[in-house]
Amino acid sequence: MPITATTGQPTVTTLRHQEREVLYAVGCGLRDDEIAAALAIPEDAVAGYLARILAELGLRDRAAAIVHAFDCGLVAPGRGPRRRAASPVPPTATRRVPGPRLRISLLGPLRAWRDGQPLDLGHLRQQAVLAALALCQGRTVSQQELLDGVWGEEPPSTKVVPVYIYRLRKILHVVGGPDSVIGRDRCGYRLLPGAVAVDVARVEELVSAAGTAERAGELTEAxxxxxxxxxxxxxxxxxxxxxxxxxxxxxxxxxxxxxxxQRKLDWQLRLGQHSEAIAELSALAGAQPLNEPVAAMLMRALYLGGRQVDALTVFDRTRRRLTEELGVYPGPMLRRTHQMILRGDEARLGLTGTAQ
Structure with a gap:
């Protein structure tokens, strides 16, 4: 056991890493609850670490441990902690749990960021492999699935999937994080849980929240x-x-x-936000002139906004496009909306919802 030349006592080099961290925090004058918060360990464990430190170093009590932390240079007198990384967290501070340092966006051209900085994801086929893993987040994707999904009926003549995975691992590597955010098992490859934030998954979280809000009658939140x-x-x-x-x-x-x-606009109509809905519905109807649910919603919005003639014009225009381009007549939803508008039967259409 190493002995100091001046005191004859064992040095902190005999302590394990976590014990050194606890001694450092004790030397800084922290209480057990503050040490537990700073090191993210249970408060009961702090007392156990301190007991082992006292026994290992042959110290009498906590006060002696504080003196020893200064004597051995672990804590510098008058200058506070020497190692910023181990700086204690104030007891009143909120410990922030960091989110994933990697983000992948699929809802547009494929993009990825590490700590906010964009990444060069390489060749398009390599990007498609990453997209396949991101779309299947939470499960393993076999090599055959990747071949079928990315190359289809024209698979590559060489084993390029492992090469692309190797390159993607290097591109996505996070310093201080796991060795790779792409895991491998006998079945294939997958993104490690919690390692990457994917916008498609975030959309589903928000949709679930919107559904919960709707069921609670909180349409504004939805x-x-x-x-x-x-x-x-x-x-x-x-x-x-x-x-x-x-x-x-x-x-x-x-x-x-x-x-x-469509769901959002329907909620807006029920909230009485007719003018806001009309602009978006008009654009959507222009992009999808044969979409009958959209046409019916636009008719509702126009009617509620005091524009009955415009609402009926939408019906006539949609009916003409359906017959000319598809050879069909408007469906029950569109016809019913048309009839209710002609009669001014707002209640039966559920158009008199109360704003939240």
Whole structure:
């Protein structure tokens, strides 16, 4: 056991890392609860560490431990803690749990950031591999799934998936984080849980929150959560990425956005926010002139905004497009909305909801 030349006592070099951290905090004058908060350990464990420190160093009590921390240079007199990394956390401070340092966005061209800095993700096929892992966050994706999803019926002649995974691991590596955010097991590859924030997953969290708010009758909160989800869309999802998986997900996510827009606008109509809804519904109807639910909602918004003639014009325009382009007549929803507007039957259409 190392002995100091001047005191004949064992030095702190005999202590384990966590014991040194506890002695350092004791030398700084912290109480047990403050040490527990600073080192993220149970308060009961602090007393155990201190008892072992006293026994290992042959010290009498806590006061002797404080003196020893100064004598051995672990804490510098008059200058506070020497090592900023071990600086104690004030007992009243809130311990902030950091979120993932990596973010991936799929709701537009594929993008990734580490600590807020954009990353170069390499070749398009390599990006498509990363997108496949991000879309399947929470489960393992086999190598065959990646081949089918990214290359389809024209698989590569060489084993490029492990090469792309190796490159992606290097690109996504976080200093001080896990060795790799892409895990591997006998079944394939996956993004490690909690290592990466993916915007598609965030959208579903917000949609769930919006649904909860709606069931509680809090439509204003439902609109807010849904608007936050829609703000995450930055254009065509997975824009430019090759492969059958990207193509299918592009269609699914685009449809998902349209459904979310319709839900939000329906809530806005129920809140009496007619003018706000009209502008967005008009743009949506222009982009999708054959979408009957959108046309029906636009008719409702226009009617509630005091524009009955415009509402009926939407019906006539939609009916004409349906018959000319698809050879079909308006469906029950659109016809019912038309009839209720003609009769002014707001109550039966559920148009008299109270604002929250």
């Amino acid at each position: 609109v807010r959560a849904c608007s936050q989800a829609l703000d995450l869309f930055r254009g065509e999802p997975l824009a430019g990425l090759p492969g059958p998986l990207a193509e299918l997900e592009r269609l699914r996510l685009t449809e998902r956005r349209i459904v979310l827009v």
